[in-house]
Amino acid sequence: xxxxxxxxxxxxxxxxxxxxxxxxxxxxxxxxxxxxxxxxxxxxxxxxxxxxxxxxxxxxxxxxxxxxxxxxxxxxxxxxxxxxxxxxxxxxxxxxxxxxxxxxxxxxxxxxxxxxxxxxxxxxxxxxxxxxxxxxxxxxxxxxxxxxxxxxxxxxxxxxxxxxx
Numbered sequence: 001x002x003x004x005x006x007x008x009x010x011x012x013x014x015x016x017x018x019x020x021x022x023x024x025x026x027x028x029x030x031x032x033x034x035x036x037x038x039x040x041x042x043x044x045x046x047x048x049x050x051x052x053x054x055x056x057x058x059x060x061x062x063x064x065x066x067x068x069x070x071x072x073x074x075x076x077x078x079x080x081x082x083x084x085x086x087x088x089x090x091x092x093x094x095x096x097x098x099x100x101x102x103x104x105x106x107x108x109x110x111x112x113x114x115x116x117x118x119x120x121x122x123x124x125x126x127x128x129x130x131x132x133x134x135x136x137x138x139x140x141x142x143x144x145x146x147x148x149x150x151x152x153x154x155x156x157x158x159x160x161x162x163x164x165x
Contacts (some may be wrong), residue, residue, distance in 0.1 A: 005048065009039075009056055016060040026067035034063040072126060106157045113138070114150035121147065 017031035024031070038059050042049065049055035107118045113136055120132040133140040 002048075005052060009052060012053060013056055013060065016057055020060055020064035024064035024068040025071035026064065031060060031063050031067065035059045036065075038063070102158070106154055109157055110150060110153050113146065114153055117146060117150050118145075118154060 007076075013032055013035055014028070017028040020026075021028040021031055027149070035056065079119050095103070103122075105108075107115050107122075110118065116136055117132070120127055122136055129143050136143075138146065156162050
């Protein structure tokens with residue numbers, strides 16, 4: 001790798017990695033390292049890219065997508081209980097099942113599109129906002145406010161049940 005190429009790409013790589021890191025759940029330094037490695041591999045097999053700046057932007061985005069997929073797979077869906085061994089007692093299993101039933105019952109009592117939205121959020125398929133918006137037939141931008149409204153309704157429905165326990 002030529003020193004000139006490294007020197008010219010370093011500030012752009014730092015900026016691109018910093019911009020993409022937050023959304024992907026990765027550290028900017030990890031993205032930078034992955035892109036440098038990708039560049040070294042490319043130089044060894046194909047030589048330098050014709051458009052190094054365009055190649056670098058595309059490589060950062062590809063690494064960010066890979067990191068985001070890795071993060072999504074590592075996260076647990078919302079609808080599961082903790083996997084702590086102490087909570088595997090029969091009483092804990094019964095209580096967890098009762099909480100899930102109470103939640104599902106409350107979700108069904110929600111107004112409008114809220115039941116479908118909350119069910120999509122609780123889905124074990126771990127749907128993205130884009131997939132949920134497509135399933136509900138609403139814009140992805142209105143999904144956040146709609147979710148907040150639905151969660152507020154759900155919170156109000158569950159408050160009496162929580163106070164009784």
